[in-house]
Amino acid sequence: MLKRLYAHNFKCLQNFEMSLNGLNSVFLLGKNGSGKTTIFEVLEIFQKIGQGVTSLKELIGEYSFNFGNKNTPIELELDVAIAKENFSYKLSIEFPENFFAPRIIKESLFVGKKSILERDGGQTSFKDTAHFLLDWHHIGLPLISVRSDDEPLAIFRDWLKNIIIVSPFPRDFNDLSKTESMTINRKAENVIDWARWLLSSNPSLYMVMSDFLKSRMPDLDVFKWDNSGRDDRRLLFTFKEGNKRKSIDFAQLSDGEKIFFLGATVIAAQNNNPTTLCLWDEPDNFIGLVELNHFIIACRKAFEASNSQAQLIMTSHNERVINNFSDHNIFVVSRASHLSPTRIEVLENIKYDSQTVVDAFDNNELD
DSSP states (O other), X not given: OEEEEEEESBTTBSSEEEEOTTOSEEEEEEOTTSSHHHHHHHHHHHHHHHXXXXXXXXXXXXXXXXXXXXXXXXXXXXXXXXXXXXXXXXXXXXXXXXXXXXXXXXXXXXXTTEEEEEEETTEEEETTTEEEEOOTTBOSTTTOOOSOTTSHHHHHHHHHHTOEEEOOOGGGSOSEEOSOOSSOOTTOTTHHHHHHHHHHHOTXXXXXXXXXXXXXXXXXXXXXXXXXXXXXXEEEEEEEETTEEEEXXXXXXXXXXXXXXXXXXXXXXXXXXXXXXXXXXXTTTTOOHHHHHHHHHHHHHHHTOTTOOOEEEEEOOOHHHHTTSOTTTEEEEEOSSTTSOOEEEEGGGOXXXXXXXXXXXXXXXXX
């Protein structure tokens, strides 16, 4: 579970801290340009580190620094609770004058007060015993080998890898699965590859997905994979009305129905891994107003299940989505101007005169 995110000198995030300890679902409310997407970008950096990206220049560029201010390092920190252990990971990054790429100043991973990884420039120590050099243009966390998947570094790295970040555009979703994928891309174009991997690794997730889809599409009978080549798989959906049945390909679903399938797969992933962190940008896109409330409620309910350490973070400008969250888990993201840093405040700490949070937002009472 994400407890705390800190970022300094990364784009519009200056001395920025977001504390989510104990919240299974969160909504980020803010105007265009307030910094919501930048918060997602920071978490995407951590996700890519977990997925094995080591080259710093693939994650941080010259324009990652606030208004190109390369005199001040970028500081990124992440505090996470996994299986009753507290993990703290920190990165300090600089872009020296006359250099063509950023480099690591410091990197560390602690579990509680126990040092797992500490690094100063290239000098690196692992568990206070192994000491070695690393290229300062590369991140150390993905490079270190461990003997067991139960070791703290492997557990934390796996948690990062499994972060879900989606801003889906269903018309770009692949219609044919050519391989399985353990992760989903930002635009979710590989959603059927991801679903294929989840179902092959844990077939019991089929009922989770089927129940979710049938609550959105009551005439759905079954969905299944159809071989169309050595490794290629088509996803077929069979609908029924009385004694009549009709099968259609994934490509023939509407945009909204493809989003339903994405939602079903996200919930299946959460069932498969109860520590999943999911960030969903504009979940209301492509979904009709009649279905929207039920869709958001179902997603929140899955992540707020008893004893779950899963978390769902959503952002939207849609009134119906906003109204599905409460004062204690709506975080207001704001900036006074393009020259000002992003600020964040939980709604329950903001006083406003309007009768609803949507009216208060429209009347600029939350800035």
